[in-house]
Structures are given as C-alpha cells and as structure tokens.
Amino acid sequence: MKRIEAVNDFVIKFANVNGTGSASANNMFAKALFRMGLPVSPKNIFPSNIQGLPTWFEVRVNEKGFLGRRGGIDMMVCMNPQSMAKDIKELESGGYFLYDSSKPLDLRLLRSDVTFIGIPLRDLCRREFSDPRQQQLFRNVVYVGALAALLDIEFDVLTGLVADQFQGKEKLITSNVRALELGYHYAAENIDCPLGIRVERRDAVGDAILIDGNTASALGAIYGGASVAAWYPITPSTSVVDGFDKYCKRLRIDPASGNKNYAIVQAEDELAAIGMVIGASWNGARAFTATSGPGISLMSEFLGLAYFAEIPCVLINVQRAGPSTGMPTRTQQSDVMACAYASHGDTKHVLLFPATAQECFSMTAEAFDLAEELQTPVIVMSDLDLGMNDSMSPPLSWDDQREYRRGKVYSGEQLEAMSERFGRYLDTDGDGIPYRTYPGAHPEKGAFFTRGTSRDEYAVYTEDSAQYELNMQRLLKKWQTASTKVPKAEACNASGAADVGVIYYGTSHEAAREAVDSLSRAGIAVDTLRLKAFPFDDGVAAFIDSHKQLFIIEQNRDAQMRSLIVNECLVSPRRLVPILNYGGMPITARQIESDICRHLDENKVQPLRAAKETV
C-alpha cells in the first residue's frame, strides 16, 4: 500500500456527534497548527440540530497559504459510529483512519488502501476520569493528544493553548493536560509515529489572526459607528449580533454613567428588524441588521421603501443554502439576485462581496459610509462558510485619521443660512444624490414628509407622470454615481497575455486562487477578476471584452451573478461559462481546476492540417 506522504500539506477531517463538546477540542487542534506557524483553514460542517446528529470538522493545512477547500480527505478522525461507513469511503487512497478501538471495528468496513489506527479512547477515559460527562468530553481531548504524537505537533503548543483557554481555572488546566498526555503517550507507545503526513514548524503565518467573518463584521459595525442593531435570530447570521453585543459591552459603555452607547433590539420578525433599522437611520443614527436568505425575503418590501424614500441602511446577509428553509447550516451564494433587485417596482441595491474575514470587517464599516453617502440600502453579502468558520486573516486595522462620511445632510445652521426653499429630492449637485435633514434640525426649515408614494422634488405627494419619471431617472443617475464609489473589482493578471479569464466573488476566492495557481503551473495562463461590489464598475465590462474564454465561478445552481452581469453589462450569456457548486459545502480548488480543464479540452479546435499530420 502506498501511504500518503506529506509535510504541512494535507486535509484532516473529524467526524463527531453534535452536542458532545468536540468543537472546542477540534478548534484547539486547528489553533495548535496555526501557532506552529502553519496556515490552516478549519471548517465546521454541522447539522441544523442541537444534540445527537453527525457533525464534521475539516481542517486544511497548507504551508503555501492556500486556504480554500482542496477536495479529498487524507486523514479521518472518526468518533461517530453513525457516519463511520461513509467516512471511511470518503478517504483518499493511502489515507489514515483514526477510530476508537474500545469497540472492535466492523471488518466489512476495512479498506486495504487505508491505514487504520485504533486508539481505545473510551477505555482510556474510563480509567482516568470517574464522572461520565468528563469521560465523554475528555475523549475529544485525548484524540487531540494522540494526534500530537501521530502528526508531530509540538506538545508545548497544546498545553499553552489549554492554559490560555482556562486562564485562572487550575483544575481544568490540569485535567485537560492530563487528557492530552493520555492520548499522546498511548499513540507514542503503540503506534509507529509520526505518520506519513505530519507537520513541521514554519514561519508562514506572519502576524495573521484567526477570526470568523461574523465576529469581524460585528467589529466592523462597531468601528463603522453603528449605534442601533435590530435583528431576528437566524442561522448563520446570529453570531454577528452576538459579537456586536459582546464587543459593545466592552467598548461602548459610557464610563461615567454606565449607560450604553448603543441599542440592540431583538425584533419580533425580520420585517420589524429592518423597519427599526430604517427608522433609526432616518433619524440620524447608523443602524444595521444581520440576516440570511429567508430574512431577506421578508425584508424586501421595506428595502423598496428605503430605496425609493432614500434612507440609508446596512444589512449583513450571511447566505445559506436556499430556497425556503433549504439547508440552514450549509453554505451558498444564492441570494445574489434576490438582494440585487429586492422588492417590487424598479429597484436596485448596492451589494458588497467580502472574500475574507478582514473584508467582513472593512466592508461592513465601509457599508455605513456608502449607505449614508448614497442614501440607500447597502447589503454586505457574506456567507455561512465565511461567517461561521474561523479563517486566517491579516490583522484588523483602522486608520485613526479616517472620518465617517455621513453624506449630504443639512445641519440646523446650514438651513438657517438658506434663502431658497429646501427640496429633499432636488438634485442640487448633479450626481443624483439629494440633501436630507434629520428630524428636529431646525424650527422652521427643513421638515419634509418621507413616503413610499411618489412625490415631487420637495417631497410633496404627486401622481404626475413627469414628476414620477424625473425622480426615477434621478435614482438611475444616483446608481451611476454609486458605481464610482463602491470598491472596484480586483483584476489579477497572469504574466503575458492570457486568453482565459476567470470571474469570481466572495468565498470562492481561496479555492479559485489555488486552482489558477495550479493551472498556471500546468501551462494554462489565466487572468482573474474578483468582483467586490454591485453596481459593477467599468472594469468588469472591460475585463470581459478583453478575454476570449471566460468562466464565472459561483456557489449557486443558476449562476446568478452571471445573470446580473449579462443584464447590467449587456454581455451575451454565451460568453460566460459557469462553474457551479451548490451542494452546500464550500467549493474546492480541485473542482474548479477540473471543470476549467474539461471545458478547455472539449472545446479545443484542432487545425485541420495539424490533425492530418498526427494521423
């Protein structure tokens, strides 16, 4: 049997039962590798359930720094008899399978091309710990200890993590370290260590941090100046508001009075959540909500109001697999169309597409500036993969010189100095963006009536066609202005002229980067364009025009971004070959690479003469 041999480049997957405390042990494993200077990307694959169903944790180690899913599993740590048969099947040939040998393995499951490693985890724990709950919890810590021996993880790093995690709780530190030792010694004494796959310390993470996108978004909202959050609980966005609450408690309490410089309201539903955000924004506070697809559906009516009445608001949409309830704990990028054109009538909304946790932070903060500058909703299009999994990210940074861009708002003094009549919807500057006023700004000037019905430039109700059209045209002009203000798509050109262009966005970033690297080493030069926002800047159409063969990578069934590009850039759909992944698991580099290769092969047109010569 040829075993997989690899240093600092493999995929390990843990199969657990949810509700058994495996998550913290698995996180400790991932963080240990990170502290050994190795780029890691852990992904939690969990059911929509609290206790008793299968859950997995996939960790990619890659010292070159590719952090997307690669595809394939090199080692499985299986703690769940329910999923064992499937877990064994999933392993790559030459892979490793670690299981609890307290019970004999079903021989029918054996594979001759896999190395089976049995460790009597349950028995070890029964001997060491008397409390049944501890026996269960520490089983997870024991296998992490065993992995330290099997994969050459520095034991000090693990004990350091335990000390950090349980600071001030000596008893817990002692028992956790004991559990780690138990596994470590058993493996070292009974198994040929290390395995063919192993780790070695490197200096490949620099000053990076490990953070999940939702926490980063929450911090982005705090740094972006949000003071009102209204929300309705929904997976996978809940941890955005949890994070906002947690950090506000640390950072937003007035030291003198103990009062909160923020308000969080758990609304009765998503309709109320966005209504509160709109009310607060209308009244001059920066406000946001966090939601997922079903919430977007419910918020759509209000989004139309905010678009038409021109009220800034920020939404963080952590996308999950739809339609309907779909797969609430699996990832997709399938709300692109629903968000871009949310609501009835002619509407368009500004979307931002973060690809990393750092961008969840920076784009969420930026969303507040854009929303107020453009006086319109801005939706940050994160997803479950980015939002709920820790990922390696450059440290978060904030320019202390930066000032919030609050947009065009007349103050009381400005109103006082005005001799002409205030017109809420007058295009004074020719960029389609009018001036607004906050309630209470001035005793006699600046008051207006905000409404979802048609009105003239002075906010007075009208059903006059010409006035209505004038307003709708101005909104289009504002949309044009928006395309110059949103983050530009990021082009990355291969050396030399490439015929092949690949377009992608959001969490397809890491896998796409790796696939392109692999293709270029195989001699296929590929240029890439990462979309960061909607409306598209001019660079998007230019990129499409300058490439013969174009691919678009998306994590939905219907290639929604392709439709958006076709519609907005007036491109023929034939020009964009979709590469799609929508099973709920993040897209892999291997899929992208093989899909591109297959398409290029199928469409290779051999010149007639050359074909004859080969005969």
Added chain:
Amino acid sequence: MTYLRPSFRHPEQPINELGFTRKDYEGALSTLCAGCGHDSISAAIVQACFELSIAPHKVAKLSGIGCSSKTPTYFLGNSHGFNSVHGRMPSVATGANLANRDLIYVGVSGDGDSASIGMGQFTHAVRRNVNMMYVVENNGCYGLTKGQDSATADVGSASKKGEPNPFEAIDLASIALQLGASFVARSFSGDREQLVPLIKAAISHRGFAFIDVISPCVTFNNNPASTKGYEYVRDHLAATGTVDYVPFKQEISASYAEGESKAVTLHDGSVVQLRKADPELDLNSRRSALRLIKDYRAKEQILTGLLYMDEDSQDLHEIIGTSKTPLQALTEAELCPGQKVLDKLNDSLR
C-alpha cells in the same frame, strides 16, 4: 375633498408660551372625504400640541398605510413625517425612538393597519413600552379600498354594502391593556372636549400611550346598520368621566369630590385629573379597565375616556439602559474605539 382654506386669521389669535399660533401647528389641506372623523382627530392633535406649547420641529409623526395614515400630512407641517409601509409604523417608530430619545413621537394608524396587517408590530411596540403616542383612527372598515370590513368591525355590524360582519371583533384597547401598555384610552372623533385633554396626557406620558379613537367613515361605514357610524356611536357612548389635563406650573383650580376623582401626576410634573363617572374604575388597575370595557359592551355601550395609566412605567430606553444622550448625537470619538483597541484584540486572536 377639495376646498380652499382661507388664509385669513383673526389678527388677535391667541399665542402659546413659545409664541406660536394655532396655525403654526396645522398641516397641508386634507384630501379625505368631507365629514371624515379623521380630520377631527387631526384638529384635536393640532389643538393639543398648540396648548402644550410643543416646538413643532421636536415632533416626529409616523404612520403606516391607509386613510388614517395619510393624516400626518394634515397636521404639524413643521415636523418631520414618515408615511411608512402598511402595518409597519410601529417598527419604524421604535427605530426612530431608539436613535433619538429627545423627540416626541406621534404615531397614527388605522384599524386595518394595526389590527390586521400590523397586529404583530402593534403588540410588540406595546410590550416594549416605546415612548410614543399611538393613535388608532378606528372606523371598522378599509376606506381607501372602498369599504371592506376590518378586524375591529363588530359581529353583525354592516357597512354600506349591507353584508353583516360574521367575525368576532378585535378590541385594540383590551389587547393593549393585556400586553402591558402603560397608558390606554378610548375616545370618539366627534368628542373634541374629551379627545384634546386625552391627547395632551398621552403626549406627556412617558411610555407607550395608546388611544383608540372611534372615527366614523362617512363614505363606507356611516349607515344605520353600522356600529361605527356617527349615529350609533353617539347613542351608545359612556364615558369614564371628565378628563382634565393640567400642565406643569398651573394650579389645579377645579374642586372635585373625594372618591369620585383621581389625579395622576405625570413624570414631567403635569397632572391628569379624571372626574370619574363610574366609581368602579380604578385608573391604576388593568383588571378594572378590562372588566369595565366588557361590562359596558354587554350593555351595548362603548366606554370612552381614560381607562388605565401607569405613570411610573419604564420606557424602552430605561429598560435597555441606553445613554441619556440621543444615540444619533454620539460623536465619532464616542463610537469608534480606534486602532489601539484593535491591536489588543488582534493579539487575543493569535
């Protein structure tokens, strides 16, 4: 209705403490049907704000969709207004209130807007005790879509179309009482003497102040078989008593017999004085109010007036502990923690 309002005003029209005349509290010309009860309510709001000497720009008026929700255009023309989405005014008002606790919030809604499409939002605004006055202009029908029954139409009541309503009516005042509203009143658009002091008390009250105002729809629901028409309501009214609103600084001059009256001091120092018509009524007891509403209903009477008040209730801001400075007035320095804090945070994530 289209008509011209004369611009002439009496040269010696009264001015209030801030130097405003009643005209300064008026809005655009109403476009509702002639005789619509809603216009009387708008006039009562104008009168109450004038008498309270409220700076018009310190009021934010909000509404949903429907005839009633159109009315904020017709009063307080110097205030910001927000005509939002059908049934969703409570959430917009809640958000607005969270952003700036220093303004006065006047919410206007209708029976379709609050008892049907917006029932959920109405009930949650009540339980959060958002500091606002919430007026439902209740006509038992959908006027703007030509007279369909609403959820507050009484069983057996028939609109102009003639079909008796077969479904149980929702009584919003009872619901508000059950959900913990801190101020509940009912009135009739035709009874300005009762309505004006109630509105003044509701505006001065800290917390959610609910007034259900029966306001006949002259076009679709003012026929003899309707229980929300002028004729029926006038014939079946019973009042909890005479309500007086005595502003802070003004002495209570009228004398009331002990046991028949109740004086409640609001947090701003003003006093609501109720000369009780029914000695059974205990203004601080929800149970008493709920029972009386039922009792009068059984007698086919509509009990109007102040029904319940909790002058010590905590509003949403006090419950969640937000800063005394309006959130919208916080500066960037107060909101943004800066790079130093991020440095520490980054360290904790390695």
